[in-house]
Amino acid sequence: MNYVNPMKPSERMKLPRQASIEQIAEERNKNFNEVSAGLDEARALIEAARCLECKNPVCIEGCPVTIDIRTFIQLIYKKDYIGAANKIREANYLPAICGRVCPQETQCEIVCTLGKKYEPVAIGKLERFVADYEITHNLFVPPVITNHIDKKVAVVGSGPAGITCAAELAKIGYKVTIFEALHGLGGVLRYGIPEFRLPREILDTEMERVRQLGVEIYKNFVVGRTASIDELFNEWGFEAIFLGTGAGTPTFMGIPGESLSGVYSANEYLTRINLMKAYQFPDSDTPIKVGKEVAVIGGGNTAMDAVRTSLRLGAKKAYLIYRRSRKEMPAREEEVHHAEQEGVEFMMLTNPTRIIADGNNWVSGIECQKMELGEPDESGRRKPIAIKGSEFIVPVQTVIEAVGQKPNPIIQTTTDGLNVSKWGTIVVNDVQLTSREGIFAGGDLTRGGATVILAMRDGKIAAEAIHKYLSEKPDADTKVK
Amino acid sequence: MYPIVAKEILSPTITKYEIKAPFIAKKRKAGNFVMLRIVEDGERIPITLVDSDSNAGTITLIVQAIGKTTKLLATKNVGDSILDVVGPLGVPTPIELHGQVVCIGGGVGTAEVYPIARALKDAGNTIFSIVGARSKDLIILEKEMGQISKEIYVTTDDGSYGRKGIVTDPLKDLLDANKDIHAVYAIGPLPMMKAVANLTKTYGTKTLVSLNAIMVDGTGMCGGCRVSIGGKMKFACVDGPEFDAHLVDFDELIMRNRTYVDLEKIADERCKLTPSIVALAGGVK
Numbered sequence A: 001m002n003y004v005n006p007m008k009p010s011e012r013m014k015l016p017r018q019a020s021i022e023q024i025a026e027e028r029n030k031n032f033n034e035v036s037a038g039l040d041e042a043r044a045l046i047e048a049a050r051c052l053e054c055k056n057p058v059c060i061e062g063c064p065v066t067i068d069i070r071t072f073i074q075l076i077y078k079k080d081y082i083g084a085a086n087k088i089r090e091a092n093y094l095p096a097i098c099g100r101v102c103p104q105e106t107q108c109e110i111v112c113t114l115g116k117k118y119e120p121v122a123i124g125k126l127e128r129f130v131a132d133y134e135i136t137h138n139l140f141v142p143p144v145i146t147n148h149i150d151k152k153v154a155v156v157g158s159g160p161a162g163i164t165c166a167a168e169l170a171k172i173g174y175k176v177t178i179f180e181a182l183h184g185l186g187g188v189l190r191y192g193i194p195e196f197r198l199p200r201e202i203l204d205t206e207m208e209r210v211r212q213l214g215v216e217i218y219k220n221f222v223v224g225r226t227a228s229i230d231e232l233f234n235e236w237g238f239e240a241i242f243l244g245t246g247a248g249t250p251t252f253m254g255i256p257g258e259s260l261s262g263v264y265s266a267n268e269y270l271t272r273i274n275l276m277k278a279y280q281f282p283d284s285d286t287p288i289k290v291g292k293e294v295a296v297i298g299g300g301n302t303a304m305d306a307v308r309t310s311l312r313l314g315a316k317k318a319y320l321i322y323r324r325s326r327k328e329m330p331a332r333e334e335e336v337h338h339a340e341q342e343g344v345e346f347m348m349l350t351n352p353t354r355i356i357a358d359g360n361n362w363v364s365g366i367e368c369q370k371m372e373l374g375e376p377d378e379s380g381r382r383k384p385i386a387i388k389g390s391e392f393i394v395p396v397q398t399v400i401e402a403v404g405q406k407p408n409p410i411i412q413t414t415t416d417g418l419n420v421s422k423w424g425t426i427v428v429n430d431v432q433l434t435s436r437e438g439i440f441a442g443g444d445l446t447r448g449g450a451t452v453i454l455a456m457r458d459g460k461i462a463a464e465a466i467h468k469y470l471s472e473k474p475d476a477d478t479k480v481k
Numbered sequence B: 001m002y003p004i005v006a007k008e009i010l011s012p013t014i015t016k017y018e019i020k021a022p023f024i025a026k027k028r029k030a031g032n033f034v035m036l037r038i039v040e041d042g043e044r045i046p047i048t049l050v051d052s053d054s055n056a057g058t059i060t061l062i063v064q065a066i067g068k069t070t071k072l073l074a075t076k077n078v079g080d081s082i083l084d085v086v087g088p089l090g091v092p093t094p095i096e097l098h099g100q101v102v103c104i105g106g107g108v109g110t111a112e113v114y115p116i117a118r119a120l121k122d123a124g125n126t127i128f129s130i131v132g133a134r135s136k137d138l139i140i141l142e143k144e145m146g147q148i149s150k151e152i153y154v155t156t157d158d159g160s161y162g163r164k165g166i167v168t169d170p171l172k173d174l175l176d177a178n179k180d181i182h183a184v185y186a187i188g189p190l191p192m193m194k195a196v197a198n199l200t201k202t203y204g205t206k207t208l209v210s211l212n213a214i215m216v217d218g219t220g221m222c223g224g225c226r227v228s229i230g231g232k233m234k235f236a237c238v239d240g241p242e243f244d245a246h247l248v249d250f251d252e253l254i255m256r257n258r259t260y261v262d263l264e265k266i267a268d269e270r271c272k273l274t275p276s277i278v279a280l281a282g283g284v285k
């Protein structure tokens, strides 16, 4: 194992962790431009120099797709940015996306050796740096596919799971077709995650690269409706299918007042804004109404995105209502931090009990109850318990519920033989195979709400498993003869 | 892209379109709808699949121009294309043998009930139909409905055609006179469906309505189309759009559908500024 950086470990440790260049909070909470510009070259080089080039690079085990982090950082150190980008792409086809939205602090960075005593290497930011460098300098060269396998694989859903599976299979040489229900590609990356975290040009560029691998794409195609899974096998001639349809169906809390005008699921709210561009209304046609005061319920990434978007759409007050304490919030640390800077008011240990109407069937307030934390439950998190008589009313005109999602049942209910759990997720084995031959699945569809990088991991494992399955499967023709 | 292959004006505001969409044409069943988006940055709107021809690969839609998107569609001609068409969506109507059935269409709702009436007729039911509208020029598909019906009744609010009054008038007569009517299908404006539901409840006659909730995706992903059915939350696009009329909370839906009226007006005003739509808007009122 060779070192490329001549500095002594003690010198490296003295270098401070480099911060991204960011728009200032008071300005950015009024626009949809990207919050963070990432690291510039000078900062990226300092950050790369911090890496200890460990003999045992534990960071790699922390990454769900096992990117060779040590090597790509060494390549950055040597200013071989394209080499670094290609190194990452061996394991992860969409680095510009992961570098932005991956919860690094709980994955690769949490285990980084440097992090034991100092701050960990900013692995995610370095990943983003090389991906952006490649885009701005227009240096991407699509991998050359030399092997062509005359077998068709269908991928259902164009979220991170589906896109990754499709890219990996196309690189091996399969004929891959993606079916996507919406008119835009990317799944949550397009309709859920706002532009100020993931600009559309970046997403479009990454999606285009999948097309450049020769992947065929049908948009506006709802599998289970436009064609069933069995039709894809029997009439379209696909020999394996990967399901990456996500967990897109919103759940509601079931409190009184949820049918009032002004109450949205986070999905509807974000879809209107991100996919349908309602923030440009009336230059775009889809309307959205955001009150002066907005309450968002939940503590995940979805809630953070909804509440930060509300400020950008002109809300004077945006509350984040969460029934546990801040420590328990599942959102990425960076997003919570950004939300706070932008002026979101956090109401922790608070649980909504009903939504209140004005005379016109519009929301005028939300009644909440204070909570306290009791004993830890099965998940190990301390269970919130309502404090009797602590009800109070917050005046708001918009309520957005971000309290969880479950898989859309269209495919499960139109396909025989798929084993579905009581949460509506599809059951798979360790190589993402479902209970039916030739059908694989992954991402939020099998995990419930999870993360982009875990969806990609599933897509990658499934691609390997599909390759193995199709390589071993006797040819239909030869079987007949 | 989904090219328009035929277009026919049925009334000053209602137009029939045949659109090339082979996958949808092959799978369409009575009761299904599509979501369509005409241009980049346009809205996604739900429209019922009136008919399809799987050999020609075409679907038939009948659309009333009432706001920005539907008026924009009205400016499109044969040879033009629609950007996105998704479907067939929704749960198809369960086609059962009830015996005698009343099918009611109010305004452009007639276009939505027609495919159901036809499927019910093909399944061996006897159809009585009632077609209603505000005035004569909004009555559509009278001939087509007549062809599949034992009897057809026409009503207009202003008396400009058929019987003056609303669809519940002939419906009441039919239910009084005919004890063998076992089901009623009604599609039209919400107040009409509500009136039908209230009437048939007193007779205990099974009644189905198709709910025009405001939809965004049409695939169960946003929950914007949620309606209350027997006190339970359902998503109209995936659990419906048809529901048992006697369980529907019509008042709630009527209120919810008003959510964007002011913004819809802004969008509509805007489209009047678009030269190609001015001509049409002049004729529309």
Ligand SMILES: Cc1cc2nc3c(=O)[nH]c(=O)nc-3n(C[C@H](O)[C@H](O)[C@H](O)COP(=O)(O)OP(=O)(O)OC[C@H]3O[C@@H](n4cnc5c(N)ncnc54)[C@H](O)[C@@H]3O)c2cc1C
Residues within 6 Å of the ligand: A101, A102, A103, A156, A157, A158, A159, A160, A161, A162, A179, A180, A181, A182, A185, A186, A187, A188, A189, A192, A193, A221, A222, A223, A224, A244, A245, A246, A247, A248, A270, A301, A302, A303, A305, A332, A408, A410, A411, A442, A443, A444, A445, A449, A450, A451, A452, A453, A455
């Ligand atoms: C608002 C929001 C913010 C988030 N922020 C982060 C973050 O910062 N970091 C992070 O790691 N994770 C984040 N997540 C979670 C992450 O986005 C998901 O875990 C991830 O997108 C799951 O990927 P997927 O491919 O399984 O599904 P999805 O991204 O949900 O994609 C599924 C796709 O399948 C399509 N589809 C569904 N049904 C059908 C059908 N029948 N036929 C055809 N197509 C169909 C859908 O339209 C969709 O495009 C966030 C989630 C949300 C909602």
Ligand SMILES: Cc1cc2nc3c(=O)[nH]c(=O)nc-3n(C[C@H](O)[C@H](O)[C@H](O)COP(=O)(O)OP(=O)(O)OC[C@H]3O[C@@H](n4cnc5c(N)ncnc54)[C@H](O)[C@@H]3O)c2cc1C
Residues within 6 Å of the ligand: B033, B043, B044, B045, B046, B047, B048, B049, B062, B063, B064, B065, B066, B067, B068, B069, B070, B071, B108, B111, B112, B211, B212, B213, B214, B215, B216, B241, B257, B258, B261, B264, B265, B268
């Ligand atoms: C399942 C279903 C089937 C339908 N079938 C037909 C049909 O066959 N022919 C037909 O002419 N109309 C049909 N409609 C109604 C049609 O969708 C609306 O007329 C259309 O969306 C109006 O859009 P606009 O921009 O022209 O008008 P706008 O000015 O935007 O809206 C006018 C009114 O239409 C309704 N509306 C607006 N946006 C939506 C939306 N995204 N989804 C649903 N309703 C909306 C609201 O009640 C609104 O007040 C159907 C609706 C549903 C839900």
Ligand code: SF4
Residues within 6 Å of the ligand: A062, A063, A064, A065, A066, A067, A069, A092, A098, A099, A102, A103, A104, A107, A108, A109, A123, A124, A127, A453
């Ligand atoms: S993909 Fe995520 S976990 Fe893996 S190296 Fe990049 S930021 Fe870390």
Ligand code: SF4
Residues within 6 Å of the ligand: A050, A051, A052, A053, A054, A056, A057, A058, A059, A060, A069, A070, A073, A111, A112, A113, A114, A121, A123
């Ligand atoms: S664990 Fe940290 S310091 Fe060690 S190689 Fe990985 S990134 Fe570098």
Ligand code: FES
Residues within 6 Å of the ligand: B214, B215, B216, B217, B218, B219, B220, B221, B222, B223, B224, B225, B226, B235, B236, B237, B238
């Ligand atoms: S239209 Fe979005 S869930 Fe029905």
